[in-house]
Amino acid sequence: MNVCVYTLGCRLNQCESEAIADSFAQQGFTIVDERQHSDLYIVNTCTVTSKAEQKARRMIRKFSQEGVTLITGCYAQVNEEELLTLGENLIVVPLSKKAQLLKLAAHINASLGAGFTLLEAARSFSDEEASPFDYDAASFSYHSRAYLKVQDGCDNSCAYCRVHIARGKAISLDEATVVERALALEASGFQEIMLTGVNLTMYDHKREGLGGLLQALLERLSSSTRLRLSSMEPDHIDERLLDALADPRMQPHFHIPIQSGSDRILRRVDRHYTIEELVRILERLRRIKADPFIAADFITGLPGESDEDWAATRALVEAQQFASLHVFPFSPRPDTPLFNPSDRVAESVRDERAKDLRDLGALLFERYRARQVGQSGEVILQNRKGGAWYGISGNYLEVKIDDPPAFGREGMLVSGTFSAVIAKENRIGFVVEAKVS
Ligand code: SF4
Incomplete structure (x- = not known):
């Protein structure tokens, strides 16, 4: 029987989906992607933007015509009733019970064995509460790197x-x-583990914090295991965390939601840091890692964003030369204080700013890739196509390895020198000195 776990949103959702897919694989189900037919679809939704919700609705409509469709995730938590109207054979599992899905595969097997249909089996599934940390995928059906949810x-x-x-x-x-x-x-x-959470820097923030956790992990893991953080909110990046990030096993890739370069707007939307503090953190990251890949999130057209505020955002991006930008035009979300603001920015201005920032982001990404040529680094092999291996470098670039080791395998760590930017494939060429860690 086929199962498709379709994921929208953040790396935390991906991590949770991995664990769910893994639990089905262990029970003998075949894991397929959304392009293949499936008997059961599990849609792990996101509520961050209205676009993510739109996509979820579209896919749920499509899946519900093909098989039993189970919906979970943040969008399902806040809009269960709306989602149930999208089609037949739909079941919503709220977030508080999402981790229970890890037991669904075994329950379906037992129910099918007792003569129930798949829909009956899914509907009769236990609705006990579960711990959000039950996710503990032993193998990863869609990724060669491991995800570990800690927060x-x-x-x-x-x-x-x-x-x-x-x-x-x-x-x-x-x-x-x-x-x-x-x-x-x-x-x-x-050989690489990515730590994930909704707000990772809030890990145990009243005591040892994320820095304390990283120190404990680095003490126990071997010298060849790499760690990566899914993202870091600026307001809890402290000295202890920065010290831990200096360890060579911490990958030189940081994703920081900044949202605006204007202190006034940060205050307006209740973010708890200033641009001065942020710049200090960025300087520190650049001191502890050589030219790290720093990706930043920005929201354009936040309520009250004046020309001056926008200029401050642009100036920050230019000055910091981020490696990549994730740009979101502000979309008012129901149940939030900014759902109907009086100081709303015109949509045309918001979209123009988003386009401008995306264009700038594309340029910065090109510049970042260009300056990696001649640098050396490590790559985790991911897949093999036409004789070449493809993988992800420590600084989060997609890499094609022209001269792969004969004994290459998915998940293997290799090191070498970046040789060229491959424009057509949107990748950097990488010449490998066959070294296995
Ligand atoms: S830090 Fe702000 S944006 Fe991020 S999850 Fe918390 S409330 Fe939402």
Whole structure:
């Protein structure tokens, strides 16, 4: 029987989907992607933008005509009734019960064995509450790197955001369990682990923080296991975290939601840092890593964003030369303080600013790639096509390896020198000195 786990949104959702897919694979189901026919679809939704919700609705409509469709994730948490109207054979599993999906495969097998249909089996599934940290994928059906969820929820209340409404207060997986799970992933052959959470820098922020967790992990993991962070909110990046990030096993790739280069707008939307503090953090990151890949999120057209505020955002981006920009035109979300603001920016201005920033982001990405030529680095092999291996470098570039080791395998770490930017394939060429770690 085929199962498709379709994921929208952040890396945390991807991590949770991996674990769900893994639990089905272990029970003998075949994991397929959305282009193939499936008997069961699990749609892991996101509520960050109205676009993500639109896409979820479109896919749910399509899937519901093909098979039993189960909807979960942040959007399902806040709009269950609306989603149930999208088609036949739909079942919504709210976030509080999402981790229960790890037991769904075994339940379906038992129910089918007892003569029930797939829809009956899915509908009769236990609705007990589960811990959000039950996700512990032993193998990853869609990725060659391991994801490890260490945090959920968020104690901030940024005025445009409804993720914290869906996910609730910040909670952290205890350090001993994180270390135990990371060691298990290492023992099963993963050479890179990405730590994920809704607001990762809020990990245990009232005590040792994310820095303390990284120090504990780095002490226990071997010298060849790499760690990467899914993203870092600026307001909890402290000295301890920066010290831990200096370890060579921490990958030189940082994703920071900045949202605006104007202090006035940051205050308006209830973000808890200033641009001066942020710039200090960026300078520190550049001191501890050589030319790290720093990706930044920005929202254009936030309520009250004047020409002056916009100029401050642009100036920040120019000055910082980020490697990549994720640009979101502001879309008012229901149930947030900014749903109907009086100081709304005209949509045409918002969209023009988004286009301008996206164009600038494309240029900065080209510049970043160009200056990697001649540098050396490490790559995790991901897939093989036409005799060449493709992978992801420590600084998060897609890499084609022209001279792959004969003994290459998915998930293997190799090192070498970046040889050229390959414009057509949108990748950097990489010449490998066959070294296996
Ligand atoms: S930090 Fe702000 S934007 Fe991010 S999840 Fe928390 S409330 Fe939402």
